[in-house]
Amino acid sequence: MDIRTFPLGPLETxxxxxxxxxxxxxxxxxGDPAQVAQFLKEKGLALEAVLLTHLHCDHLYGVGTLAREFGAKAYGGAGDAFLLDTEVGAGGLMGLPLVPPFDWEPIAPGETTLLGQPCRVLATPGHSPGSLSYHFPEAGVVFVGDLLFYRSIGRTDFAGGDYDALIRSVATEIFALPPATLVYAGHGPATTVGDEKRHNPFFSEFAR
Structure with a gap:
């Protein structure tokens, strides 16, 4: 699995x-997905899906444009649907722009297949109630959105946020993955499960 990261939009998501x-x-x-679209076209790639880790506006600005251009469906957590009726999801929070309309479908936690590989959709609430993480065990990667960052965690003071739930999600779902699993977050650099277990100050009880 080849993974390319494009920081987009007002918060460089x-x-x-x-x-x-x-x-x-x-x-x-x-944000504006033009560079993502260019990459897909240059490489001759078919976009199977847009996966949404959660429905906060800074993760949504380019979803509709990219999905429509490539005929792909967008999927996210049903528990976040209410956020699209708030400034946190629809935009306007802290002066951020409004999110252009886009279509999406709920995806349930459990096993699915993407890119011809098994994908485990993990329920990882805390940053938002419907937050999902996408684990590709064969590739040894997990996409966590704003649940977990390099040496930090996502904020929990937005609507539906829950600090205790976030800590449980990381401890029971993410830290249960193999230590070498690459963790791709919604902001900042990638890290690994093992590195965060050892060094993330919010999980000092896991350090060895």
Missing amino acids: NCHVAVVGTAAVAVDVG
Whole structure:
């Protein structure tokens, strides 16, 4: 699996594009997706899906444009649907622009297949109630959105946020993955499960 990361939009949200063969998925599209579209076209890639880790506006600005251009569907957590009726999801929060309309469908936690590989959709609430993480076990990668960052965690003071739920999500879902699993977050650099277990100050009880 080849993974390219494009920081997009007003908060430089990471749009991760995962590629296997001639198929691709885009995880979160937080701004003008022109450079993502150019990459897909130059490589001759078919966009299978847009995967949404959560429905906060800074992860959504380019979803509709990219999905429509490539005829792909967008999928996210049903528990976040209400956010699209708030400034957190629809835009306007802290002066951020409004999100252009886009279509999406709920995806349930569990096993699915993407890019011809098994994909485990993990329920990882905390940053938002419907937050999802997408684990590709064969590739050894997980896309976590704003659940977990390099040496930090996502904020929990937006609508539906829950600090205790976030800590449980990381501990029970993400830290249960193999230590070498690459963790791709919504902002900042990639990290690994093992590195965060050892060094993330919010999870000092896991350090060895």
